[in-house]
Amino acid sequence: xxxxxxxxxxxxxxxxxxxxxxxxxxxxxxxxxxxxxxxxxxxxxxxxxxxxxxxxxxxxxxxxxxxxxxxxxxxxxxxxxxxxxxxxxxxxxxxxxxxxxxxxxxxxxxxxxxxxxxxxxxxxxxxxxxxxx
Ligand SMILES: [Zn+2]
Numbered sequence: 001x002x003x004x005x006x007x008x009x010x011x012x013x014x015x016x017x018x019x020x021x022x023x024x025x026x027x028x029x030x031x032x033x034x035x036x037x038x039x040x041x042x043x044x045x046x047x048x049x050x051x052x053x054x055x056x057x058x059x060x061x062x063x064x065x066x067x068x069x070x071x072x073x074x075x076x077x078x079x080x081x082x083x084x085x086x087x088x089x090x091x092x093x094x095x096x097x098x099x100x101x102x103x104x105x106x107x108x109x110x111x112x113x114x115x116x117x118x119x120x121x122x123x124x125x126x127x128x129x130x131x132x133x
Contacts, residue, residue: 001034001083005059015040020059020078022052033067034083035074041065057081 001018008021011030015021020031027046033039043050043061053060058081066075066086075086 003031003034003058003078003081003083005054005081011042020061022059029061031078033070033072033074034065034076035067035072037070037072037074039067039070039072041067041070055080 004019006019006021008023009025011021011023011026011028015030015032017032017036020029022029022045027044027049029043029045029050029052031041031043033041043065045052051062053062059078060080061078064075064077064086067073068075077084077086
């Protein structure tokens with residue numbers, strides 16, 4: 001999905017979907033939620049707020065748009081006039097996190113087994129020793 005850039009003085013009351021309205025005077029941007037739910041998303045622009053950049057392909061907003069307060073809870077990025085859904089990214093991150101956890105768990109059990117193995121070997125050695133004598 002593409003999003004176009006439109007400079008405006010005041011953010012209009014009625015927003016059109018697929019348009020990012022930017023008011024440099026009021027340092028704010030607004031657009032309709034990319035999921036199509038119709039929610040207005042306002043993003044203040046500034047050093048500690050969103051960073052806006054105009055490229056030849058379209059607008060960029062940084063960081064991502066997270067509409068947690070909306071019903072849809074959509075999360076996406078606006079990059080070079082393109083809507084990039086963050087869902088797959090977070091899914092990927094979840095997978096990576098899970099993988100990390102598995103590796104940690106495996107290492108823990110490996111360590112545990114090797115320790116137990118050590119005890120077993122000692123025990124076996126002791127038993128063998130008993131048989132020898
Ligand atoms: Zn939405």
